[in-house]
Amino acid sequence: xxxxxxxxxxxxxxxxxxxxxxxxxxxxxxxxxxxxxxxxxxxxxxxxxxxxxxxxxxxxxxxxxxxxxxxxxxxxxxxxxxxxxxxxxxxxxxxxxxxxxxxxxxxxxxxxxxxxxxxxxxxxxxxxxxxxxxxxxxxxxxxxxxxxxxxxxxxxxxxxxxxxxxxxxxxxxxxxxxxxxxxxxxxxxxxxxxxxxxxxxxxxxxxxxxxxxxxxxxxxxxxxxxxxxxxxxxxxxxxxxxxxxxxxxxxxxxxxxxxxxxxxxxxxxxxxxxxxxxxxxxxxxxxxxxxxxxxxxxxxxxxxxxxxxxxxxxxxxxxxxxxxxxxxxxxxxxxxxxxxxxxxxxxxxxxxxxxxxxxxxxxxxxxxxxxxxxxxxxxxxxxxxxxxxxxxxxxxxxxxxxxxxxxxxxxxxxxxxxxxxxxxxxxxxxxxxxxxxxxxxxxxxxxxxxxxxxxxxxxxxxxxxxxxxxxxxxxxxxxxxxxxxxxxxxxxxxxx
Amino acid sequence: xxxxxxxxxxxxxxxxxxxxxxxxxxxxxxxxxxxxxxxxxxxxxxxxxxxxxxxxxxxxxxxxxxxxxxxxxxxxxxxxxxxxxxxxxxxxxxxxxxxxxxxxxxxxxxxxxxxxxxxxxxxxxxxxxxxxxxxxxxxxxxxxxxxxxxxxxxxxxxxxxxxxxxxxxxxxxxxxxxxxxxxxxxxxxxxxxxxxxxxxxxxxxxxxxxxxxxxxxxxxxxxxxxxxxxxxxxxxxxxxxxxxxxxxxxxxxxxxxxxxxxxxxxxxxxxxxxxxxxxxxxxxxxxxxxxxxxxxxxxxxxxxxxxxxxxxxxxxxxxxxxxxxxx
Numbered sequence: 001x002x003x004x005x006x007x008x009x010x011x012x013x014x015x016x017x018x019x020x021x022x023x024x025x026x027x028x029x030x031x032x033x034x035x036x037x038x039x040x041x042x043x044x045x046x047x048x049x050x051x052x053x054x055x056x057x058x059x060x061x062x063x064x065x066x067x068x069x070x071x072x073x074x075x076x077x078x079x080x081x082x083x084x085x086x087x088x089x090x091x092x093x094x095x096x097x098x099x100x101x102x103x104x105x106x107x108x109x110x111x112x113x114x115x116x117x118x119x120x121x122x123x124x125x126x127x128x129x130x131x132x133x134x135x136x137x138x139x140x141x142x143x144x145x146x147x148x149x150x151x152x153x154x155x156x157x158x159x160x161x162x163x164x165x166x167x168x169x170x171x172x173x174x175x176x177x178x179x180x181x182x183x184x185x186x187x188x189x190x191x192x193x194x195x196x197x198x199x200x201x202x203x204x205x206x207x208x209x210x211x212x213x214x215x216x217x218x219x220x221x222x223x224x225x226x227x228x229x230x231x232x233x234x235x236x237x238x239x240x241x242x243x244x245x246x247x248x249x250x251x252x253x254x255x256x257x258x259x260x261x262x263x264x265x266x267x268x269x270x271x272x273x274x275x276x277x278x279x280x281x282x283x284x285x286x287x288x289x290x291x292x293x294x295x296x297x298x299x300x301x302x303x304x305x306x307x308x309x310x311x312x313x314x315x316x317x318x319x320x321x322x323x324x325x326x327x328x329x330x331x332x333x334x335x336x337x338x339x340x341x342x343x344x345x346x347x348x349x350x351x352x353x354x355x356x357x358x359x360x361x362x363x364x365x366x367x368x369x370x371x372x373x374x375x376x377x378x379x380x381x382x383x384x385x386x387x388x389x390x391x392x393x394x395x396x397x398x399x400x401x402x403x404x405x406x407x408x409x410x411x412x413x414x415x416x417x418x419x420x421x422x423x424x425x426x427x428x429x430x431x432x433x434x435x436x437x438x439x440x441x442x443x444x445x446x447x448x449x450x451x452x453x454x455x456x457x458x459x460x461x462x463x464x465x466x467x468x469x470x471x472x473x474x475x476x477x478x479x480x481x482x483x484x485x486x487x488x489x490x491x492x493x494x495x496x
Numbered sequence: 497x498x499x500x501x502x503x504x505x506x507x508x509x510x511x512x513x514x515x516x517x518x519x520x521x522x523x524x525x526x527x528x529x530x531x532x533x534x535x536x537x538x539x540x541x542x543x544x545x546x547x548x549x550x551x552x553x554x555x556x557x558x559x560x561x562x563x564x565x566x567x568x569x570x571x572x573x574x575x576x577x578x579x580x581x582x583x584x585x586x587x588x589x590x591x592x593x594x595x596x597x598x599x600x601x602x603x604x605x606x607x608x609x610x611x612x613x614x615x616x617x618x619x620x621x622x623x624x625x626x627x628x629x630x631x632x633x634x635x636x637x638x639x640x641x642x643x644x645x646x647x648x649x650x651x652x653x654x655x656x657x658x659x660x661x662x663x664x665x666x667x668x669x670x671x672x673x674x675x676x677x678x679x680x681x682x683x684x685x686x687x688x689x690x691x692x693x694x695x696x697x698x699x700x701x702x703x704x705x706x707x708x709x710x711x712x713x714x715x716x717x718x719x720x721x722x723x724x725x726x727x728x729x730x731x732x733x734x735x736x737x738x739x740x741x742x743x744x745x746x747x748x749x750x751x752x753x754x755x756x757x758x759x760x761x762x763x764x765x766x767x768x769x770x771x772x773x774x775x776x777x778x779x780x781x782x783x784x785x786x787x788x789x790x791x792x793x794x795x796x797x798x799x800x801x802x803x804x805x806x807x808x809x810x811x812x813x814x815x816x817x818x819x820x821x822x823x
Contacts, residue, residue, distance in 0.1 A: 199573025
């Protein structure tokens, strides 16, 4: 209790609030700029926190992580340039809304659902961390493999009109995930003796190329316009949006639960969370026929899920010392530099700092809501800027982002090449999101399947039995069947 | 028209890419004492990792001492191969230096085809830390409290024990243990030490090889550390026996070496070694290292080269005895 009070004092002190606000604001900027994201932002700010009091450093990094996860939706909605996989699904419905002149409405839905999802994840983390951490440990290679299959099953809801093109796109992404070192056999695959390919393809340059650069090249090739969106902004009232979003509480709650659980699982993250939430939303929503052309359910599901994953990803970090996502892995670094060892003893030895991080995240959610709502008017101004200024700016940031992922010039060329491939995809009506999904999930699916095979062989168990005859596996298999059936049924109906 | 716009856009993108990152050429006057401008410090691992955190600490201390900035550049990939290729090909004027991890470096050279540098592509300048890996057992799957119990079980059940590892260094250590104890384990490769931790805490594997710093993390969670791979007992886990004590002649340790490209002038190399000795010897630096759970151990250029030569020989011997140790 004493620690709690101490933590609350530092969070609510003017400095604590200011640092939190700074973290969230920087996060939104990092998230919104194509190519930059929470991982890059946290990595950049990490050295600064070395010289700060640990609680303030962690509050800033936590705020940045929260803000960046929401920030991606701004560029996804306004420019159709989701910088990362986290916002890829948001663009599918958010951008059509913006083009219909409903940009402010879309942005409000996005910040509201991000905040509600974020709050859900943080509250779950605050209340149930030790219990959920034990649950996370139950997910071994077989369960992790099935989670990635569940993610891949979402492809059915991403592929638009043609089944064949959707499958092609996801297969393309899966092949990309193979490039580089195969960790099971410690051998190189598809590297052609090239040292850069041996290091594997990084997700950031590829998603920047696929989403941002290809979109800008597409704009370049269109007839010159003076504005991105020529439709006039339709009027909307914030209180209507707020009432409406609470009317959709079922989908919000479901997506937040999905996001939190996926966040808790180590090796996953907000991107997988938002894909799965999107797939489930499309399966069950009444608006499923409008998905892809501005469905509000399709916007709030991924946005609440990816922010819910933020809180979730801290669960295994704080209780076991295993980071739940790439960003929390870097925050792990910030803890160790201050001599704190994440794990069960963290709560007993550094309770004040842990509480500062946990409650700081809660404050970050409110700051994010405040910044997001008050920024809506400002953000939408970008739609009235002449594309001739936007295109070079987005391309410049994309290239900067591609480079900063690994400080490698090679990644710039990767981003440009995938910008061109993305343009070809767009022209041939092949959906891009499944390729990114395949790339994110490919190595996770493969590694866990192969680990399962190695373990099953060592223990003389049939591999199928090893994967399927486990309590969590049975639940996951049921979910996978449900998702595949629901989406393909919808697909078949659309073909008639 | 459309085509032309696309081409113009692409050229713009390429131009931006090249111009933003082209290095601004600064002239160095040779008569100035080193360093007269900022030094690039290549860390061939990701930001936030063990090597990175330690080298950032060192770079900052050297910066304070010399009044020139040491700019850390992370070039991760292929067990350090990506960053080291760049370092090996950098100008050898002392203004590009880097760091490497001993066994990763040697194993890349011995087991990867097509490496763009050799063992002799670097000047090995010094080292400031040492750490070692520990073998852990899950208490639920196994009741092992000592290495001997584990070996006895493994002899009766060849290949049945699964062991989580991450990286080639661990693979080498498992191979050394298998050879020394005449047993057969089944390695399960993980992406990182954290993934290994999850696998052993969850009981999905029986054993794991992880850094000694994980001992504190697994305490009280149903995982028992059995022994340490280093030649001597290592702080803060001095209660753990070494394999050598237990009768298995294995001695591997991990340390980060500060290196420069081959042909960097001898006086500059000596100066860097000397600066590393001075800054790392300060109490403040040592206590910062301790709070990062790093064990301080300074090695000068000659000592570090001798140790690396020893590691190289040990790994070559392993490959001669067990040619498929890494397949």
